[in-house]
Amino acid sequence: xxxxxxxxxxxxxxxxxxxxxxCSPISGHRSVSWYQQTPGQGLQFLFEYxxxxxxxxxxxxxxxxxxxxxxxxxxxxxxxxxxxDSALYLCASSSGGANYGYTFGSxxxxxxx
Amino acid sequence: GQQVxxxxxxxxxxxxxxxxxxxxxxxxxxxxxxxxxRPGGHPVFLIQLVKSGEVKKQKRLTFQFxxxxxxxxxxxxxxxxxxxxxxxxxxxxxxxTTNKLIFGTGTLLAVQP
Numbered sequence: 001x002x003x004x005x006x007x008x009x010x011x012x013x014x015x016x017x018x019x020x021x022x023c024s025p026i027s028g029h030r031s032v033s034w035y036q037q038t039p040g041q042g043l044q045f046l047f048e049y050x051x052x053x054x055x056x057x058x059x060x061x062x063x064x065x066x067x068x069x070x071x072x073x074x075x076x077x078x079x080x081x082x083x084x085d086s087a088l089y090l091c092a093s094s095s096g097g098a099n100y101g102y103t104f105g106s107x108x109x110x111x112x113x
Numbered sequence: 114g115q116q117v118x119x120x121x122x123x124x125x126x127x128x129x130x131x132x133x134x135x136x137x138x139x140x141x142x143x144x145x146x147x148x149x150x151r152p153g154g155h156p157v158f159l160i161q162l163v164k165s166g167e168v169k170k171q172k173r174l175t176f177q178f179x180x181x182x183x184x185x186x187x188x189x190x191x192x193x194x195x196x197x198x199x200x201x202x203x204x205x206x207x208x209x210t211t212n213k214l215i216f217g218t219g220t221l222l223a224v225q226p
Contacts, residue, residue: 101158
């Protein structure tokens, strides 16, 4: 059974640009969550999608957005990038949401210069 | 809102020594999950505890859920270098209706051979 696939693995962007990250969950998993991980803030919840609907959102500015497609694949977008957006972005899939174990992808390492 | 604190933030042990990390919540939890993240890796699901006072073992790892369901612990017996990494607790909100898995601050374990 394939795991959670995130692309790209590494990304370097310039301040002001926008970026789109992709996540393909485990087959059959309908819940996809996104997290931002930085050394100073730890794992911060961005949002969670289930069956194409955003069920919950973390405390991030509107520059961070996401969506989920009918095949459960998800994308997150960050517009007008800032230096502080440099982080590891992790996607996690679950069969049902927060009460089930999450399977994480390897993440996308975003560097904003 | 729900707050989750883990202690200690960092622990350095000699190989063969025991290790314990504690997770404390300000609110009652419906369940709690534990994850391990190796350096440079992504979080990997270890276990979920659901019942008050529950104790589960995985080889040298022992997980406990408090009677009041507000705290949990992970104990590693006779640490090995393969145990190196950050251990996170992650409790869903009580009732699990918001599907927003919040991760604790994590405990970084270093094991000296």
